[in-house]
Amino acid sequence: MSSAALAGYEALVTHAELELELAGRGEVDGLAALDGRWEELIEGLPARPPAAAGPILERARLLHERTRIELIRLRDSLLTDAGLASQARRTAAGYGGELASAPRVDRVA
Numbered sequence: 001m002s003s004a005a006l007a008g009y010e011a012l013v014t015h016a017e018l019e020l021e022l023a024g025r026g027e028v029d030g031l032a033a034l035d036g037r038w039e040e041l042i043e044g045l046p047a048r049p050p051a052a053a054g055p056i057l058e059r060a061r062l063l064h065e066r067t068r069i070e071l072i073r074l075r076d077s078l079l080t081d082a083g084l085a086s087q088a089r090r091t092a093a094g095y096g097g098e099l100a101s102a103p104r105v106d107r108v109a
Helices: 007-024 028-032 037-043 053-096
Strands: none
Touching: 007 028, 007 037, 007 053
């Protein structure tokens, strides 16, 4: 099969590599900017891929799995950071004590 016929499948791998790179660097905005691109790439491909595309599609699948793992790690890291920030805020509030309320003046008396 010609390399031109497999170019669309190679484009999927290139896209999957970019997603993995962005996920690995924690660039969520960059990933969001790619929204819909995967669907655009697969639109032009035949419903039944040629046998020669099998290894390419397997590589794309493995890259997607690695990206999924990176996103799970990123999510866990963000949740940990948020939990630590919340704990630090509670600790600081505990050391600061309660703010004394302002004295009230009875203006009616």
